[in-house]
Amino acid sequence: MNTKGTAGKLISFYNKFGIIFILILELIIFSVANSNFFTPNNLFLVGRQVSFYGIAGVGMTMVLLVGEIDISVGSILAFTGCLSATLMTQMGLSIPVAFLLTLLLCCVFGLVSGTLTAVLKIPSLIGTLAMQTIIKGFTYLMTGGSSVTGLSDRFKHLGQGFLFGVIPIPLIVMVVMFALGFLLLNRTFLGRRIYAVGGNQEAARLSGIKTRAVVVGTFVVSAVTAGIAGVLMAARLGTGQPSTGSDFAMDVLTATVLGGVTLQGGKGFVLNVFIGSFIIGILSNGLTMCNVPEYWQWIIKGLVFLFAVAMSNLEALMSKK
């Protein structure tokens, strides 16, 4: 077990510092490829793009830490954007009330996904796959497939506005979410329980932890963070778009796994997901600025995701030998 080959050393080195290198590499490549990339203006735009992945990534981190997965976040993103927009424009609710009602419904989605996983023991990949389709159905039922318009400027400001004229508001929300995520996971007993359940569910149960409640809880957090991202996304687009979020789950997962959170559970540090989100956001922005066609972007993103998963799996495989 102590004698790792060169390959093993490389992989564990990657898993410690790799994402920083990837981030720097990305910045260099795109700066060289397009002179408009490394400008303050563009970087703040990137920051806004990144924040949606990052906000949902905090919740996804928790789900992955207990050894599960949530692929319904894309549908939740679209649903919450449309719902909050509908509540405000058609029912005349104020921004905070619409926001809260939307997030309350996210809690219900999370409770359902979590219960499917923890109580009915349906693999979360399957359970949230079904939820993804169901929530998409609700979105189209609610909107009839067309975008929800007529949002107030005050609401749009949440997605489009800047603090001090430079810092995008979603970016600030993301920083706050990561701070909360860090405190919850690394400074509270609730976080310890999440790690414990992911580390060994049976040992956690025999240590007096109500493992099912913990698993359900992580799905609720994931749905709520995806919901926050969704409402901000509607504000940023200026409309509730039922068709957003088709690649969102994939991008959030990539950001999380790049950040070193393993799919096996129990391992990962939420602040590294912050960096992971930037890698994936910069990739999107950079490829677009370099005029890479969207179809090629899909292929590249899929490969990046596989690369991230492979690297995290390889370390686990190596240490088993």
Add this chain to the structure above:
Amino acid sequence: MEKKIILSAQGLTKSYGPITVLDHVSVDFREGEIHALIGENGAGKSTLCKILSGAITPESGSIVTGGQTYPSLTPIKAKAAGIGMVYQEFNLVPELSIWENLFVGKEIRRGPLIDSKAMLQRSRAVFADMGVNIDCQAKIKDISVAYCQLVEIAKALLEESKLLILDEPTAPLTNAEIDILFRVLAKLKADGISMIYISHRLEEVFRMCDKITVLRDGQFIRTMDVADTSKEELIHLMIGRELSQEFPPRPGRFDYAGANTVLKVEHLTNRKLKDVSFELKGGEILGIAGLVGAGRTETVRAIFGADKLDKGSISIRGRPVAIKNPSQAIKNGIGLIPEDRKREGLMLILPISINMSIVVIQRLCRGLMISSRKEKELLQSKVKLLSVKLPSLDKPVSSLSGGNQQKIVLAKWLSTNADILIFDEPTRGIDVGAKREIYDFLFDLKSKGKSMIVISSEMSEILNLSDRILVMHEGALKGELFYQDATQDKILSLASGLA
């Protein structure tokens, strides 16, 4: 006159790390005989059989069969040499029929197509040879455990096995099913098939076998004709070992009559338990002895709320308590150090610190936030108490040796200040030195007034640690012995269901 030798094990040795599980064992197995292999848990019976069936490779020694000498076998070579193994766990596909299972991976073919008719015919012939009347088209999921076993035997016979190895074949069977199995075995023996028969149940050995070989601690002890021995002699040979100062001296005489009852369980019943009732006294070490599968682990898991109970009640210090899950057990001051520390005791990939404090972490908090000062204090005090040398508390538990891992599990439960501690095989898989430390530790806890239940498959552990010993057999309590009256023979005869 002795019969021809069909298979001979010569000086077989196998060790895992520093532990030798089989030490230069030589046994001859003769044609047309049923040869019993007996010994305590860990005596080396299964290891020997796994070597003979090619599942594992010995470090030294050889296997002689059919005029050939093999330094080791592979499953394929063993089959070719006519050795068939019937494991405790069945390797059958539930959704397929009996005949399909017999031919999985070796279908009879006609060109590219499988020849179902030929396979069905062949299956019927094999069962006819065994004297078993069975519908070969029935699916495995629809037949009883006993018939699954017969299918496994048929599989081995289909491969022209001359020697069958049966690993505790009667363990999952009812008495009526055992009769069916034994009729088949007798028929096979009459047809000249030889068998190696592993069993814990001595009465079966006397009923079915011709020869008996006793193993103990990986060593060959003796091979005898069944007619020349007795149950008493076998039990004596199986245990044999003199007790040495592996164990610390007892901390004084335990006053059973004067102690008050701390834990009382009544009529515990579930799938694995039959009406188990007993009491645990304050400051007592109560040993639970029994063979594998006797229901010892199931008893303590039920008390701890880890398994469901169909019936039964638990009271602590005279007060009835409801324990539906481990969390409630912990609130009632019970701790369980489980049998399998890697699967149930530890979160191997997580740091030592998190493993040690996880049960009590809420107590170390102000509001939601963990007080790192309180946590550090707790960790340091437990590390000191257990005199365990650790690299760093941030390292994953998986980086520690077995003995130190077990100490982390102990530390975890000591943190809870539980006054009823349950140890399930507390020294499994750890070396002698660490064992002694754990024994010392148990006596230290006892002197501090903790009440303990200790399950162990090591007879010497049970005898040297317990104030009182409960013996279980097939899910029920078979007897209670005070340590002054307890002997290995008494425990083993209760545990085998003889007494």
